[in-house]
Amino acid sequence: MTTLDLPEKKMNDEQAIREEVVTASRTLSPSINLNVSIPWYSDLMMELNHHAAVERARDRNFKFNCLRLHGVPVAADKTALNRQYVIPVFQTDVLAMYRSKNSYVWLANRSNRTRLPFHRVNMSEKSKEIQRAGRLAIRALYALGLDYGVVKIGVQPGGQLVVLDVIVQPRLNQEMENRFVHFIYLYGKQLSNAVKPVEKVMIGADPEFIMQSEEGSLVLASKYFPRYGRVGCDAVWHGANRADKPLVELRPKPSTNPRNLVVQMLQGMFYAAKKVNDASVRWLAGGMPYPGYPLGGHIHFSGVWLNFKLLRALDNYLALPLMLAEDPRGVKRRPNYGYLGDFRPQFHGGFEYRTLPSWLISPTLTKGVVALAQLIAAKYPYLRHDFLREYPVQKAYYQGNKEVIREKLTEIWTDLSGLSDYDRYRSDLDGFFNWIFSGKTWDESVDFRSRWKLPPFNRKRQSS
Missing domain, CATH: 3.30.590.20 (Creatine Kinase; Chain A, domain 2)
Known part of the structure; x- marks a missing residue:
């Protein structure tokens, strides 16, 4: 896997960032290296989704074993779900949230499952389930050593939340594209002020x-x-x-x-x-x-x-x-x-x-x-x-x-x-x-x- 190098001269322009990190097939580059020169900074600060973490997250067995090690609840092979959430995350921020429209049981391993209809969740909605889903998505991303990605969450009967998947190269709708680009831009803008007295x-x-x-x-x-x-x-x-x-x-x-x-x-x-x-x-x-x-x-x-x-x-x-x-x-x-x-x-x-x-x-x-x-x-x-x-x-x-x-x-x-x-x-x-x-x-x-x-x-x- 090749890590995308994002030139410093493009970091001040969201459109220039978009042209670099969003692929022709409208997916997000899975790993980004910011070519920003700040004296004495560690390379860790310039890496977004280190390539080794991306490769491990693409291995389904490793991904779920790692999440379990960190205490993150994951879906079993046969999982009855009342609904699902799709949650794009950049580090500690939930960028948006989408919820399946119908409240019905869906089996995670069903071979003939169809694409579910989703609607956007109003982020000002303060239900406990929405807040828990957002926290779990951030926790899952962190556990895998990633900085950004899309996390799929399922709600089981009884209200238990489980991680269904973590996607490191997600396909983007317009809102997700805009939000990811904006938060990569913000990250670059804040880098120089990260060190404090x-x-x-x-x-x-x-x-x-x-x-x-x-x-x-x-x-x-x-x-x-x-x-x-x-x-x-x-x-x-x-x-x-x-x-x-x-x-x-x-x-x-x-x-x-x-x-x-x-x-x-x-x-x-x-x-x-x-x-x-x-x-x-x-x-x-x-x-x-x-x-x-x-x-x-x-x-x-x-x-x-x-x-x-x-x-x-x-x-x-x-x-x-x-x-x-x-x-x-x-x-x-x-x-x-x-x-x-x-x-x-x-x-x-x-x-x-x-x-x-x-x-x-x-x-x-x-x-x-x-x-x-x-x-x-x-x-x-x-x-x-x-x-x-x-x-x-x-x-x-x-x-x-x-x-x-x-x-x-x-x-x-x-x-x-x-x-x-x-x-x-x-x-x-x-x-x-x-x-x-x-x-x-x-x-x-x-x-x-x-x-x-x-x-x-x-x-x-x-x-x-």
Whole structure:
């Protein structure tokens, strides 16, 4: 397969882009290389649909095995469907959406199936099914290592969504052609501004932890904390009563200073310790320290451009090294939670990166994760590697095979430590990587308060 070279001189003209990327048969070129020269940028930034990802996506068996590995639901050989969606996607954007007109059962493997009539979906329509279909289409494209394509989604009886296909060289109608061309144009326009001063990147976080009694039973967060506030309980509920919420969530005010964010989290933990006021209750962090309740260390970003290149940099340079420190039991969290590239747009215009487990395990890891997240978000165009392009590395991440990931660690650290702004947070980042290189793993059954030197506020001790 030949990758299309798109000259820089044509990147400022949508019609010139159209003439290059849309073929005579009105299909979209499956792979594009932008011949744009920006000093120190990685080649990764100039590739749209790397040719190796395209070839793999054309192999049906590989395509569906890869999607399953990432936890993406796919259609079985014999699948009854109520309706279908056809969704063109460019990175994190759904460009349009088309839905089959008739609500009837269609068998995916029927040899004599006819072409279905589709109508355009109004993108302002806010039904849960439409929103879920859009998110699933983006997730499927990302899982396959692609930047653009058309995703076919089926709706099974009962409302379950499944991926029917991902098409890397789609045939285009006029709207799809216009939208793809426009978003390739926009991508080229935004490239030169992708690098930011680190102090311009606003970061926030809402790491979670869970509490357990001496007897091993769950202690509800909603017993001590409100739904909202600087320390609150997560939306997940326990049992039949939705008011019973088990997860504690720290919610520091966003900051451009990673240390400030960590100080706020520590203040939140001191506040929580006073509220709980029970030394016998264990505070647990990590991936899944209590069965059935996966924990997250979500990080929020503002002031940066959300795209697949940034998400892949966060996966490669943050999620992979952190995975080397995790308790092996945390692998049970994936792929339903903690899947690669998990993000959620936020109302303020930024986004939330949701792949990481709860890194409250220790101050060393917390300070390193927050500083590293800001550094990556500011300087990711300079980072040269996408190890997760390789299927064996993806598989190692989801299965918890640390030896495969450890082989990449030196290159990860070398790339990051070569950034000029690494020195800004050197003590925190060196501490983080010293932990990772040491081979130590956290034990998520251990109360993390001891590492933070948090007081247990034992009532008996206070009264003596």
